[in-house]
Amino acid sequence: MTLSADEAARFAALLEEHQESLVTTWTEHVASTLRGRLSHAELQRQNSELRRGFRQALAGSAQDLAGEPAAELRAQLAELSATRARQGFTATETAVSIFSFKDAVLTTIDAASGGDAIALRDYVAFSSFVDEAALFTFDSYVRVREELIADQAEQLLELSTPVVKLWEGVVAVPLVGTLDSARAQVVMERLLQTLVDTGSPYAIIDITGVPAVDTQVAQHVLKTVVAARLMGADCIISGIRPQIAQTIVALGIEFGDIATKASLADALRYVLAKAGQTKQKRREL
Structure with a gap:
C-alpha cells in the first residue's frame, strides 16, 4: 500500500505541526526498549533528525521509500543502522526504534482529530510507509553486521597464522586450530x-x-612445503604426536622425504645441526 499525494501532504503537515510532542512521545517509546543503553539526549536528537527526514520525504510527495523524494531519509536510516550495529544493538532493537514512530503518530492523531475516520485511514497508509522504513533499516543493519563480522574474521585469521623467526636463518609457523583452505x-x-x-x-x-x-x-x-621449497627453503614438520602419527598411517598419507619431528624443539635442533653441517662442508670446500 502506497501513500497518495494528498495523504503524504497531510502527514507532512502533521509531522511539522506536532513535531515536539511527536519526538517526545517517540523518544519515550524507544527508550523503554533500549534499557538505558543510549542517553536520552542522543536518542532525542536521532529521533528529531528522523522526524525531519520523514517530513521532508512526505512533503516531496514520497509515496514509498524507494522514490527519489525519500533518498535523504534512506540515507538517514542506513546511517542509523550502521551506528547501532557498531554500538552492539540488535537488529530487532534497531527496527523497533522505527516501528515505534507509528505509536507516537497514532497518539498525536488521537489527540488532534478525536478519532476522525479520514485521519485513521491516513494513519493506515502512513503505517505501511513506516513499516517499509523499518524493514529497510533492518536490511541495512544486517549488511553492516555481516561486513563487521567478515572484517573481524579476516583479522582473526591473520592473527592466528603468525610466522616467527626462531634463529638466524630459521622461521616457524605455529599452527593452532583447524586448517581450512582459506x-x-x-x-x-x-x-x-x-x-x-x-x-x-x-x-x-x-x-x-x-x-x-x-x-x-x-x-x-x-602444498605449503612444496611452495616453500620452490623458494629454496627446506621445510620440517613438527608436532607429530602419537595420535596424529597413527591417523596419518591409517589414512595412508605420505610425507615423502619431508623431515618430521615430534616437537618444535626437536625440529629446531635438527635444523641447527643441519645448518652446522652445511657450514662445515662449505669450509672444507
Missing part, C-alpha cells in the same frame, strides 16, 4: 613472504596446536 592460503602467503624478507633457508611448520590431521589438512601442509 587459512592454508594465508599461511602459505605469509610464510613465502617471510622467506623472501629474511632470506631464511629453513622453515618449520609446527602442527602441535592442530587438533586433528585428516587428508585435507595434510594436503594443505604439503
Whole structure:
C-alpha cells in the first residue's frame, strides 16, 4: 500500500505541526526498549533528525521509500543502522526504534482529530510507509553486521597464522586450530613472504596446536612445503604426536622425504645441526 499525494501532504503537515510532542512521545517509546543503553539526549536528537527526514520525504510527495523524494531519509536510516550495529544493538532493537514512530503518530492523531475516520485511514497508509522504513533499516543493519563480522574474521585469521623467526636463518609457523583452505592460503602467503624478507633457508611448520590431521589438512601442509621449497627453503614438520602419527598411517598419507619431528624443539635442533653441517662442508670446500 502506497501513500497518495494528498495523504503524504497531510502527514507532512502533521509531522511539522506536532513535531515536539511527536519526538517526545517517540523518544519515550524507544527508550523503554533500549534499557538505558543510549542517553536520552542522543536518542532525542536521532529521533528529531528522523522526524525531519520523514517530513521532508512526505512533503516531496514520497509515496514509498524507494522514490527519489525519500533518498535523504534512506540515507538517514542506513546511517542509523550502521551506528547501532557498531554500538552492539540488535537488529530487532534497531527496527523497533522505527516501528515505534507509528505509536507516537497514532497518539498525536488521537489527540488532534478525536478519532476522525479520514485521519485513521491516513494513519493506515502512513503505517505501511513506516513499516517499509523499518524493514529497510533492518536490511541495512544486517549488511553492516555481516561486513563487521567478515572484517573481524579476516583479522582473526591473520592473527592466528603468525610466522616467527626462531634463529638466524630459521622461521616457524605455529599452527593452532583447524586448517581450512582459506587459512592454508594465508599461511602459505605469509610464510613465502617471510622467506623472501629474511632470506631464511629453513622453515618449520609446527602442527602441535592442530587438533586433528585428516587428508585435507595434510594436503594443505604439503602444498605449503612444496611452495616453500620452490623458494629454496627446506621445510620440517613438527608436532607429530602419537595420535596424529597413527591417523596419518591409517589414512595412508605420505610425507615423502619431508623431515618430521615430534616437537618444535626437536625440529629446531635438527635444523641447527643441519645448518652446522652445511657450514662445515662449505669450509672444507
